[in-house]
């Protein structure tokens with residue numbers, strides 16, 4: 001993945017227009033394990049949304065495998081997002097109307113428009129890898145924060161995405177659970193070669209990453 | 224999660240299930256609306272059928288009468304009218320001209336089942352000290368009773384009519400103090416009188432009729448009323464009761480008679496039915512509208528509540544189309560579920576009401592008309608209403624920007 005001159009403004013065209021990202025260039029490589037740090041309001045989540053194809057930049061280009069995503073229409077972007085990118089959000093990780101297992105199955109079900117035994121087996125396997133085989137049938141709202149976050153990671157892995165974007169995945173967890181979740185991700189990165197981009201305020205955790213990207217006021221500060 | 228069920232259906236059902244109270248309340252609302260519609264429509268058509276039944280068993284579908292006698296002005300000389308006031312002549316008992324020919328011609332018309340010549344007049348029935356004015360109908364049992372089914376209304380005796388026999392309404396017999404087998408004296412205005420034996424008593428379910436109607440043989444009526452060989456009306460029974468007016472006009476055009484269909488005679492009833500049907504349609508439309516707005520309101524709220532879910536689903540690769548369908552399906556399911564329960568409640572209410580409300584004699588007030596077609600139409604309409612009212616919220620959900628949705 002390659003980002004070139006990414007700018008993002010809000011209230012475009014209005015007198016109160018503000019630019020949040022001021023021209024970001026960034027390369028993510030296969031199998032990398034990256035930390036994204038920066039003060040609150042520096043634009044980390046905004047950047048993550050653009051990388052994750054949830055949002056489009058006001059200016060600049062996002063290339064995935066050499067394809068300029070600006071040239072893709074909404075349904076193509078949606079499909080690419082579903083297959084190539086996994087998300088772990090800081091809050092509201094899971095869809096409460098479904099069980100933990102179903103949440104993990106969800107991206108695959110969405111993709112095939114229906115479940116199958118293979119999907120169920122894969123989701124169970126992912127849960128087991130997260131040490132959560134026993135909570136599969138719990139409604140997601142009945143689980144602890146750490147468990148929910150691990151289910152969310154399992155879900156992000158379901159489509160074998162090449163890039164996982166995690167926005168403060170450990171922000172709501174105590175340091176013990178945070179370490180566990182972080183270690184899981186690091187393990188997966190080593191085992192499967194999945195690229196992780198993790199937003200964190202925890203320098204200690206960030207230092208376990210391959211590379212730390214620091215943002216300040218909508219720009220990346222040179223290392 | 225069932226593997227065979229498409230993702231949109233699973234999500235729609237789960238969302239409805241999770242929003243328990245909202246779902247329950249809106250389904251209750253739809254149920255009430257649908258139940259009222261089902262109850263009202265079925266009751267109305269039951270009462271209608273019942274009324275038609277009653278009208279058609281106690282009167283013929285077409286009645287042929289002699290032409291009105293019109294007064295002609297007197298001309299003194301050419302173009303000079305002597306007397307400017309044209310008085311309407313008294314309408315004496317008049318026979319239908321050449322009634323045998325008319326009857327035979329009418330009986331052979333396509334769509335006509337039966338034609339019965341009748342002699343109608345009034346007379347005084349006396350037994351001992353008691354006397355009552357009655358309407359005497361002289362009929363041929365074999366042609367008349369298939370049209371006006373007196374045998375079905377007999378409470379005592381049999382429906383035969385020899386020349387010295389008479390059949391009376393039950394209340395008339397009571398008033399006269401007469402019972403089956405007794406004889407009564409029947410005297411007409413002409414001064415003729417006969418003594419007749421009561422062979423049957425009937426109950427038409429209508430006190431006025433039971434007090435004043437009697438049947439004798441055609442010949443007996445003719446001689447009693449001093450009209451040998453004459454008939455005053457020909458009662459006609461036809462296959463399609465709703466073709467009565469058209470057939471009546473055909474008959475009147477081709478024969479020297481006046482033809483009155485039951486539709487024309489009961490014009491008021493039909494006007495009332497039409498008014499009731501249009502008010503019923505209006506009520507249905509408004510119930511439908513309020514159901515639609517109810518569903519839309521619930522789904523709009525649900526879209527707002529679920530915006531984060533929608534955002535996450537979109538992040539996971541759910542397309543706008545899938546989101547749209549999830550909410551459309553919810554609308555359709557709400558409509559359908561409410562309609563199913565509403566149909567059951569409406570039908571149950573009608574069955575209960577049917578057993579509760581009875582006529583004085585214990586017979587049903589209206590027939591229980593629960594037609595499958597009505598239910599199918601109701602279910603279909605409710606589902607479509609649900610889908611339509613879900614379009615606005617569903618479009619809104621589909622348009623949600625995933626970033627905004629997740630941010631909340």
Ligand SMILES: Nc1ncnc2c1ncn2[C@@H]1O[C@H](COP(=O)(O)OP(=O)(O)OP(=O)(O)O)[C@@H](O)[C@H]1O
Nearest residue numbers: 010011018020038039040041042043044045046047
């Ligand atoms: N939709 C929006 N409209 C206007 N301003 C926005 C919008 N979204 C984000 N911003 C602004 O952009 C800036 C960057 O927001 P962003 O969420 O990217 O920060 P962040 O680095 O993720 O902060 P945190 O660490 O607190 O999550 C903030 O000042 C925020 O107010």
Ligand SMILES: [Mg+2]
Nearest residue numbers: 044045046167
């Ligand atoms: Mg943020």
